Amino acid sequence: MKVLVPVKRVIDYNVKARVKADQTGVDLANVKMSMNPFCEIAVEEAVRLKEKGAATEVVAVSVGPTQAQETLRTALAMGADRAILIQTDQDLEPLAVAKVLKAVIAEEGPQVVLMGKQAIDGDNNATGQMLAALLDWPQAAFASEVVIEGGKAKVTREVDGGLQTLNVDLPAVVTADLRLNEPRYASLPNIMKAKKKPLDVKELGSLGVDTAPRLKVVKVTEPPKRSAGIKVETAADLVSNLKTAGVL
């Protein structure tokens, strides 16, 4: 069984994002980039499926600039078998990414697409769901546990107010939530071995997919700065203030 893991190169989660002066987006010049943390969790889960014998091959795919090769190498160092980069300098919307992935899936024929529930840059939380719709496959989003057996995936999902367990037929799209696993560190020997694993690069244009934007970003701004609070003298003051604010 083949598992396809889409991974995205995003601004590193430790970096304090700064908005560009012209408010068109986040400034990425000279900023540290890494694999989206939810994608890391998806790679880890796929590699664990392979280690358990449930999967036979793990293929990582990224849609992005040349530098996304580094992100794919990270996936290879963690244990993916090979990687595909669909190269583009365009910043694609979730729908476009889903269409590109659909084209890759048509060629690769995976039984499971395991991906992060969202990327921490745009926080869209949409690509996995859109991909499932385009493919007309079952989807199980926000997985906190994945068991593959007998042509089905049993997926425990984190939903408001508790856990829900789904049985989905394969092929299916599963998206990883934070508590699915704790990704491993890539060891130094595996980082060196990752260099020798196959990494195919294809131009986005060669797929014949319509990736024209459907959305227009009007402006991007910093969140408002926290303003100073007030000091209250007594507990009674505190309670009455909270009541006035409608919190109590």
Place this chain on the structure above:
Amino acid sequence: MDFNLTEDQRAIEDAARAFAQAELAPNSARWDEDKHFPVDVVRKAAELGFAGLYVREDVGGSALSRLDASIVFEQLSYGDVSVAAFISIHNMASWMIDRFGSEELRRRYLPRLTSMELIASYCLTEPGSGSDAVAMKTTARRDGDQYVLNGTKAFISGAGTSDLYVVMARTGGEGAKGVSAFVVEKDMPGISFGAQERKMGWNAQPTAQVNFDDCRVPEANRIGNEGEGFKFAMAGLDGGRINIASCSLGGAGLALDTAKAYLETRKQFGQALKEFQGLQWRLADMATELDAARLMVRRAAHALDTKNPKATQYCAMAKRFATDAGFEVANQALQLHGGYGYLRDYPLERIVRDLRVHQILEGTNEIMRVITARELFRA
């Protein structure tokens, strides 16, 4: 000439940074306070390949270059100087076995050293001979197919906890050519350990004397030939000096970043400290010194990797410069924090205490000048 790290080196750096930030940095203050040597965590580091960085692959090593190792130690020490420095000593001792030991010795010990199932120490210094290491008194008298070791080694990092001791001892007459190197196991009869030294820093790892009292070591545990031990010990130190210097870069890097953040937030006289030009210039000088140190360390590592005949000199100069600069940067960072820098709530006083010893060990910085001058006059 390309001053950028390669893609591989960036990946290695990221891996070391991720480990150091998650596993070392959150605990370093507590380990220092409790004088706790986190054996479980160094074993975790070993799982990622940090224990045999430049040991060959057939015995579980990572087979990286000295430059790669320097990049790793800088990141690890950004998380915890004391733990990173200990891992560097383990690497040095393991490398001596890999580089100079017999095939049998390599196979017997290195697979367990690269996984850190066995932890190794390096024993050169004695109570009466530090800088003048050649004057060592510990003897190894041959008796059939064994050697009988007698004497005391001082200041041994890891002593008491380590499982293996790479020991330099005298098998022949006076001078360097009378010294041989041995691998002594912790359980061999006749080896014992002194009390733990009470130290200014490096508290997350033990230091103690190691005593040999008619300690019998099989001949098979000798590294290389009789009389070659001192040469091996010095070869180990060339690389060891790069590692220790790299550990100064990491500790000073954390001090610099902490000071920069502090200048941005701390206000006096109605403005952020960073608005005072005197302090801006101080920070600029710290960054400049640190960068110069990093360039020298990486050049020295590259010289070792490429067997440059001046490697020993470059290593000595880089160790001298980087450990002095590292301490100075940390001390200035403490100063920029005012009274808060003196408190254990901030990492500065710990970094200062940890980096101070880098100017003393693996050859004092005076000895680094002795070596540099000797090489200058040789040319």
